[in-house]
Amino acid sequence: MRVTSNFLMKNMLNNLSRNNRRLDEVTQQLSTGKRINKPSDDPGDVVRSLRVRTEINEYDQYKKNVDMARSLLEYTDETLDKVGQGIHRARELAIQAKNDTYDDSQREMMAKEVNGILNDIVDASNSTFSNRHVFSGTSTKEPFKPELDDDGNITKVNPEGNSEPREFEMGVGQSINAGADGQSIFMPIFDGLINLRDGLEGKEGEVDEDLLETGFGQINESFDALLTQRSELGARVNQLELVENRMLDGEINLKGLKSSIEDVDMAESIMHLKNIEALHQASLNVTSRIIQPSLVDFLR
Numbered sequence: 001m002r003v004t005s006n007f008l009m010k011n012m013l014n015n016l017s018r019n020n021r022r023l024d025e026v027t028q029q030l031s032t033g034k035r036i037n038k039p040s041d042d043p044g045d046v047v048r049s050l051r052v053r054t055e056i057n058e059y060d061q062y063k064k065n066v067d068m069a070r071s072l073l074e075y076t077d078e079t080l081d082k083v084g085q086g087i088h089r090a091r092e093l094a095i096q097a098k099n100d101t102y103d104d105s106q107r108e109m110m111a112k113e114v115n116g117i118l119n120d121i122v123d124a125s126n127s128t129f130s131n132r133h134v135f136s137g138t139s140t141k142e143p144f145k146p147e148l149d150d151d152g153n154i155t156k157v158n159p160e161g162n163s164e165p166r167e168f169e170m171g172v173g174q175s176i177n178a179g180a181d182g183q184s185i186f187m188p189i190f191d192g193l194i195n196l197r198d199g200l201e202g203k204e205g206e207v208d209e210d211l212l213e214t215g216f217g218q219i220n221e222s223f224d225a226l227l228t229q230r231s232e233l234g235a236r237v238n239q240l241e242l243v244e245n246r247m248l249d250g251e252i253n254l255k256g257l258k259s260s261i262e263d264v265d266m267a268e269s270i271m272h273l274k275n276i277e278a279l280h281q282a283s284l285n286v287t288s289r290i291i292q293p294s295l296v297d298f299l300r
Helices: 004-032 043-097 103-126 182-201 210-264 266-290 295-299
Strands: 144-147 154-159 167-171 174-177
Touching: 004 266, 043 103, 043 182, 043 210, 103 144, 103 182, 144 182, 154 182, 154 295, 167 210, 174 182, 174 210, 182 210
Parallel strands: none
Antiparallel strands: 144 154, 167 174
């Protein structure tokens, strides 16, 4: 085959251009720290990388769900703790009222204090967290609506929400109920406090012993139920902590896998760069010797 000067020059320019592209690729990898900067760099690993990235994003969302669920459970527990303090005080008042050493005026003051506790607990039952009612289940309605008499006293409390669980997704096929059944918690408390107050107030200055006893019994039962509910909330918080730790381990492993797919091996790439630089320099030297003088002049 006849090798002309023009053919020789084109081959050398092609080789120089190829070396320049390889230099550009390695330089880009070193400057970004990424082995894959565009899909054509490694189509097979691009698919793996996208899958891992998707899974990491899902982990991020699951972590947000876990944080939100735990915050809601902790806030619910704090609210129920204050409710429990109110019930505990109402029990103390009921026990005092059953003592004959207290006169009617003292029992009347006890009734007012019980009424104050009732109002506080109604407010607590309608508390919100992150613009959502805590004890309304999946409903957006205010969970409890009191009925008032002419004096502004609560005579009855009507439930407006529902008892549906508030599920938070924690993984594929995994969820946890971060809600609390407000109706089963509060309705016995309301009934007990109303009966206790009305029993203390009595009729015509006389304490209604039967109503007082009924209210006292209801309060005792609701207090025990409240403790059980708080225990369940604590168990769910512990479960979330275990899930969070497991998710943290999974996220670390996924990020390690992503790094092994995408990130460049710096030592290997620097060695590769040195090799290409040496090859490119040799190509320039050879070209300058063979194609004289025009290319040499150009290169200089």
